[in-house]
Amino acid sequence: xxxxxxxxxxxxxxxxxxxxxxxxxxxxxxxxxxxxxxxxxxxxxxxxxxxxxxxxxxxxxxxxxxxxxxxxxxxxxxxxxxxxxxxxxxxxxxxxxxxxxxxxxxxxxxxxxxxxxxxxxxxxxxxxxxxxxxxxxxxxxxxxxxxxxxxxxxxxxxxxxxxxxxxxxxxxxxxxxxxxxxxxxxxxxxxxxxxxxxxxxxxxxxxxxxxxxxxxxxxxxxxxxxxxxxxxxxxxxxxxxxxxxxxxxxxxxxxxxxxxxxxxxxxxxxxxxxxxxxxxxxxxxxxxxxxxxxxxxxxxxxxxxxxxxxxxxxxxxxxxxxxxxxxxxxxxxxxxxxxxxxxxxxxxxxxxxxxxxxxxxxxxxxxxxxxxxxxxxxxxxxxxxxxxxxxxxxxxxxxxxxxxxxxxxxxxxxxxxxxxxxxxxxxxxxxxxxxxxxxxxxxxxxxxxxxxxxxxxxxxxxxxxxxxxxxxxxxxxxxxxxxxxxxxxxxxxxxxxxxxxxxxxxxxxxxxxxxxxxxxxxxxxxxxxxxxxxxxxxxxxxxxxxxxxxxxxxxxxxxxxxxxxxxxxxxxxxxxxxxxxxxxxxxxxxxxxxxxxxxxxxxxxxxxxxxxxxxxxxxxxxxxxxxxxxxxxxxxxxxxxxxxxxxxxxxxxxxxxxxxxxxxxxxxx
Numbered sequence: 001x002x003x004x005x006x007x008x009x010x011x012x013x014x015x016x017x018x019x020x021x022x023x024x025x026x027x028x029x030x031x032x033x034x035x036x037x038x039x040x041x042x043x044x045x046x047x048x049x050x051x052x053x054x055x056x057x058x059x060x061x062x063x064x065x066x067x068x069x070x071x072x073x074x075x076x077x078x079x080x081x082x083x084x085x086x087x088x089x090x091x092x093x094x095x096x097x098x099x100x101x102x103x104x105x106x107x108x109x110x111x112x113x114x115x116x117x118x119x120x121x122x123x124x125x126x127x128x129x130x131x132x133x134x135x136x137x138x139x140x141x142x143x144x145x146x147x148x149x150x151x152x153x154x155x156x157x158x159x160x161x162x163x164x165x166x167x168x169x170x171x172x173x174x175x176x177x178x179x180x181x182x183x184x185x186x187x188x189x190x191x192x193x194x195x196x197x198x199x200x201x202x203x204x205x206x207x208x209x210x211x212x213x214x215x216x217x218x219x220x221x222x223x224x225x226x227x228x229x230x231x232x233x234x235x236x237x238x239x240x241x242x243x244x245x246x247x248x249x250x251x252x253x254x255x256x257x258x259x260x261x262x263x264x265x266x267x268x269x270x271x272x273x274x275x276x277x278x279x280x281x282x283x284x285x286x287x288x289x290x291x292x293x294x295x296x297x298x299x300x301x302x303x304x305x306x307x308x309x310x311x312x313x314x315x316x317x318x319x320x321x322x323x324x325x326x327x328x329x330x331x332x333x334x335x336x337x338x339x340x341x342x343x344x345x346x347x348x349x350x351x352x353x354x355x356x357x358x359x360x361x362x363x364x365x366x367x368x369x370x371x372x373x374x375x376x377x378x379x380x381x382x383x384x385x386x387x388x389x390x391x392x393x394x395x396x397x398x399x400x401x402x403x404x405x406x407x408x409x410x411x412x413x414x415x416x417x418x419x420x421x422x423x424x425x426x427x428x429x430x431x432x433x434x435x436x437x438x439x440x441x442x443x444x445x446x447x448x449x450x451x452x453x454x455x456x457x458x459x460x461x462x463x464x465x466x467x468x469x470x471x472x473x474x475x476x477x478x479x480x481x482x483x484x485x486x487x488x489x490x491x492x493x494x495x496x497x498x499x500x501x502x503x504x505x506x507x508x509x510x511x512x513x514x515x516x517x518x519x520x521x522x523x524x525x526x527x528x529x530x531x532x533x534x535x536x537x538x539x540x541x542x543x544x545x546x547x548x549x550x551x552x553x554x555x556x557x558x559x560x561x562x563x564x565x566x567x568x569x570x571x572x573x574x575x576x577x578x579x580x581x582x583x584x585x586x587x588x589x590x591x592x593x594x595x596x597x598x599x600x601x602x603x604x605x606x607x608x609x610x611x612x613x614x615x616x617x618x619x620x621x622x623x624x625x626x627x628x629x630x631x632x633x634x635x636x637x638x639x640x641x642x643x644x645x646x647x648x649x650x651x652x653x654x655x656x657x658x659x660x661x662x663x664x665x666x667x668x669x
Contacts, residue, residue, distance in 0.1 A: 138193025315375020540580030
């Protein structure tokens with residue numbers, strides 16, 4: 001996988017960045033912005049009218065990199081702002097009547113950095129421009145923002161000839177004359193911020209009617225080198241919108257656009273998705289990530305998460321998009337995805353994750369595993385608990401009741417309770433408010449009854465105990481049957497009557513329950529080392545350029561500060577990242593008393609990466625490369641393959657990969 005950065009748009013994070021206290025009801029404030037950008041000089045000049053309704057005091061915030069030429073309310077200049085490291089802030093007292101704030105400002109945008117990898121793009125919120133692309137995220141405070149308030153807007157974009165630009169919303173008009181391009185957009189619904197995108201785009205447009213009969217304009221804004229992909233992407237967009245209209249309700253906007261980025265982005269915003277050029281070239285994006293971003297127009301950009309109480313939209317979108325596509329492939333494809341989720345979570349060191357209710361956005365690998373994967377599996381368990389029909393009714397109720405409003409996890413719970421007629425407070429409380437996951441095992445099992453047709457079974461789980469439905473498959477001389485057992489304490493006894501003699505028990509072999517896998521169920525994968533803050537990096541006899549390359553690779557792989565030691569300085573019981581040269585790595589591992597290469601053929605590619613189990617439940621990850629250049633070639637691609645147990649690279653191209661086989665939890669009679 002490519003580690004695509006999926007999110008609800010930078011605009012959705014503005015509430016967090018600005019310390020919003022509420023994003024609930026639609027606000028009466030509105031914006032009318034005009035912005036001119038020259039990518040060649042990186043200069044921005046802009047003006048805005050902000051209509052502020054009567055009521056509470058508010059604050060206006062603008063990034064410090066911009067210089068204000070004038071700011072006034074009803075013709076009277078505002079006082080000087082308070083200045084912070086990144087922002088300048090004007091305070092406005094409450095007023096009995098509506099006010100109009102007029103602002104003119106200018107500034108120099110940052111140069112677009114094409115060297116950033118996907119993880120760096122996620123944390124970079126600078127407003128940046130170049131001839132190949134412009135991206136002004138709302139979080140960069142490129143325009144005057146009203147703290148903690150949601151607004152509709154009108155935006156006019158002025159660009160040099162050859163450039164095209166857009167913001168989320170409806171394209172009202174566009175023109176090109178006098179060597180300039182101008183476009184005007186309207187967003188009539190309350191939203192949390194404005195992201196602006198521009199580039200040397202070739203635009204393709206298609207008019208359709210959706211499954212609900214709504215007229216819709218589809219567009220691609222593609223760089224010239226991928227313009228030929230436009231037709232296929234437009235075909236796919238229509239299919240996804242029709243699918244989600246049938247499942248949820250009518251598409252909430254008048255258009256949808258796919259926009260290419262010169263950097264490795266993967267952002268979803270109202271009415272559009274912004275994806276890297278290289279991402280769009282990947283053949284599987286149309287059947288996977290594209291649908292995820294389109295679905296965000298319902299979850300995240302149609303119903304807004306209440307960020308103070310957690311972001312549920314990534315979990316629900318992952319479940320209804322990524323996982324649903326695997327279910328359509330077949331039962332085995334869906335099971336593989338569940339195994340990936342559980343194996344990834346088991347790679348997160350115990351005690352280092354946070355409750356799902358505290359997830360707001362992806363910031364590193366562990367947060368994605370909780371916010372996307374754990375969350376999606378909780379929706380899977382919820383559907384299993386209340387049934388598919390009630391789950392679908394709950395989804396439709398959520399959309400009907402909270403369209404263009406904020407909804408919390410509690411609001412979701414109430415929607416599903418109303419649809420199912422069940423009290424779901426215990427289910428939601430334990431899976432949302434607790435960090436970690438239960439670890440479940442077969443404690444004892446014995447045959448009884450005539451001909452071994454009865455099983456006396458004890459299940460146990462770690463504390464604190466969860467209330468769970470645990471699937472157990474009994475393999476008998478007459479075939480297999482699955483029972484779902486209710487476990488709510490640390491231990492429970494069950495008596496199972498069968499039609500034939502029992503041969504073996506398997507605990508949750510189909511992986512329907514979110515839990516921390518036992519050691520045999522979770523073979524070593526790269527993420528077990530990449531995510532562990534206790535991991536030690538060892539340069540196996542490296543020096544000079546090879547050691548420098550190893551340090552760079554370790555930094556790219558880890559979400560935590562890298563600690564490099566010699567093997568003699570490394571305490572027992574910690575995960576290891578070992579980087580060495582192919583010419584002597586086997587001898588080095590043998591002298592260090594560590595496991596050798598596990599059956600992989602020698603001499604393939606320029607580098608091999610593999611994992612092995614260490615004592616005390618930890619893992620080691622070994623990178624063996626031909627030379628310093630081969631180590632350096634792994635810096636960009638290798639962090640995206642954390643779900644693998646072994647890999648072979650030829651330069652930066654992955655040519656072989658795999659996962660060591662998992663061993664289900666089995667009790668044999």
